[in-house]
Amino acid sequence: MLRLSEVKLPLEHTEADIQSAILKKLSIASKDLIRYTIFKRSYDARKKGAISFVYIIDIETTREQQLLQKFKKDVHVVPTPDTSYRYVTHARSGLAQRPIVIGCGPCGMFAGLLLAQMGFRPIILERGKAVHDRSVDTFGFWSKAKFNPESNAQFGEGGAGTFSDGKLYSRIKDANHHGRKVLAELVNAGAASEILYVNKPHIGTYRLVKIVENIRNSIESLGGEIRFQSRVEQLNIENGQVCGVTLASGEYIPSNHVILAVGHSARDTFEMLHHAGVYIEPKPFSIGFRIEHPQSIIDKCRLGSQAGHPMLGAADYSLVHHCANGRSVYSFCMCPGGQVVAATSEVGRVVTNGMSQYERSGKNANSGIVVGITPEDYPGSSIAGIEFQRRLEERAFELGGGTYEAPGQLVGDFLVGKASTQLGTVRPSYKPGIHLCDLGSSLPDYAIEAIREAIPAFDKQLNGFAMHDAVLTGVETRTSSPICIKRGNDYQSLNTKGLYPAGEGAGYAGGILSAGVDGIKVAEAVALSIQSQLEIATTNC
Structure with missing residues (x-):
């Protein structure tokens, strides 16, 4: 097959238009086109009012060799890469021990799935509840019911990604096309087939619940x-x-192959590993707030007169500003048409995150506005970042009134250092609710200074970003893990053989797709190690 890229079509187009574009580009007759499939679809919004769709298309034609020769110097016509997944091995019968996977978020789930598909019968240990029961606890907490520190937006089947936008895109290098395997398995489990080709696929929380159950x-x-x-x-x-x-x-489960796929909030597990002597390094992460605007403002800024078109959906954004104090502020986990959610996992602390449903039909857009920090900002042991996060979350709990309401402030008031006393036109979506205050004391001074500089700078790119009535909700501290459990080329811990640190909690992923990919890579390493040990044992016998 041939892969044809940079096929541009106007916003209003049909399947017939796609086929015509293929025939025109390749200069072939319709009888020579056997079939085609869309590999990727995105849109180019640089010219507002003239937005175009851009396709990458895989084509089967009777004239493949002739066309390859004709377009051999054209980078937009190439042989279609083989993205099919091939298992690295399959288990032999009579395994003495089963591999253990700790955590059933995206990383642990895909590690477990791959090991199961290869015949290794993994045991997956999840501290939280099954996804349906976990959802009841999480939505109940958001409705001001009792908080369960073992069943919430962080802990439970599906991991933190279940209560998010369900984004399925990443900037990781993926030469072996493991990301395609992740997407294909999600489709097999009930996700819409469009996630295989849209440029920024997402699933949404309600749909993720059933998909997780099917996996x-x-x-x-x-x-x-x-x-x-x-x-x-x-x-x-x-x-x-x-x-x-x-x-x-108290139960003991023997295994000499353990995949550690806990999320970035498994702080007690990190502490246990630290005390056990597993090699850990502190790593950079980011802190900040959630910001909410009317989605209509973002749509207008990004899409112009074509805002609201059903083919485009709710618009997103990606922003970064390098501040005078040396800090960088950037948008994080932008959720079009979504809501800000309570993402705490510990008693007496407040943490925010964002999520969207599949339709992204909410009135508000929200995003993290966060400041990058490094281990120099929280000196101490290799797990000192945990206590740094906890202090900020405890302060947010206090500013929120000690009821798990989150501290909030209007952007206009925040920029001038004035406590907010009443809401404006933007109604915050955070549940259990927000408590208006002055957020100036919720983060270190350098972070507040940087965010106050960045918001007006972002307004120059998105007119209305600094609108007075936009709402800031604090705090966002779980952007990524505060540690990295270092591993070697064999994916094992540097000083603990048989331990395979993986995913977001270990410092090797940053979202559903990259976590799933890392789970696959680690599962492959475990499978090959088990097979190698069996071969050695057989030879010695």
Whole structure:
């Protein structure tokens, strides 16, 4: 097949127009075109009022070799790459031990799925509840019911990505097309097939719940096992080699292959690993607020007169500003037509995040506006970033009134350092609710200074970004893990054999897609290690 890129069409076009563009570009007759599939679709909004769609299309034609020769110097006509997934190995019968996966977020879920598909019958240990029960607890907390520190927007089947926009795009290098495997499995589990080709695919929270359940069913049907409310209390290590895990219940499960796929909020697990001597380094992350605007303002700025077109949907944005004090401020996890959500996982602390449903039909747009920090900002041990985050979250809890309401402030008041006392035209979406105040004391002075400089700068790119009535909600502290559990080329911990740090919590991913990809890579490494050990044992016998 041939891959044809940079096929541009106006906003209003049909399938017939796509076919005509293919025939025109390749100078072939319709009888020579066997079939085509859309590999990628995006839009170019640089010319407002004249937005165009841009396609990458895979084509099967009777004249493939002739066309390759004709367009050999044209980078927009090339052989279609092979993106099919191939398993690195398959399990032999009679495995003495089963691999363990700690965590059932995107990384752990895809690691478990791949191991199950290769016949290794993994045991997946999830500290939280199954996704449906977890959803009941999470939405209940948002409605001011009791907070459950083991079942919330961070902990439970599906991981933190379940209560997010469900974004499925990443900037990671993916030469082996593992991302395609992740997307294909999501479609098999019930996601819309469009995620295979739209430029910035997303699923949305309500749809993710059923998809997660279907992936669980697949793992179990292949011999895998998922245990909920099974928090790992201790990683058992002998002579630098993992030999099993001990659960909070006291149960011991032996295994010399353990994938650590906990999320960025598994702070007690990080502390346990630190005390056990697993090598950990502190890493940069970001802190800030959520900002909410009317989605209509963002749509108008980004899409002009074509704002609201059903083919375009709610518009997003990506912003960055380098400040005079040396800090960088950027938009993070932008959620078009979404809502700001309570994402705490610990008693007496407030954390915000953003999420969207599939339709992205909410009145507000929200995004994190965050400041990059480094370990120099929180000196101490390798896990000092955890305490740094906790202090900010405790302060947010105090400013919010101590009821899990989040502290909030109008942008106009924030820019002049004045406490807000009443809302304007923008109604905040955060549940359990916000408590108006002065956010000036919620973050370190350097962060407040940087955000106050960045918002007017962003307004020059998106007119209305600095509108007085836009709402800031604090605090956003879980942008990424504050640690990195270092691993070698074999994906094992540098000083603990058999431990495979993976995903966002270990410092190797930043979203659903990249976490899923990392889970696949680590599962492959575990499978090859198990097979290698079996071969050695067989030879010695």
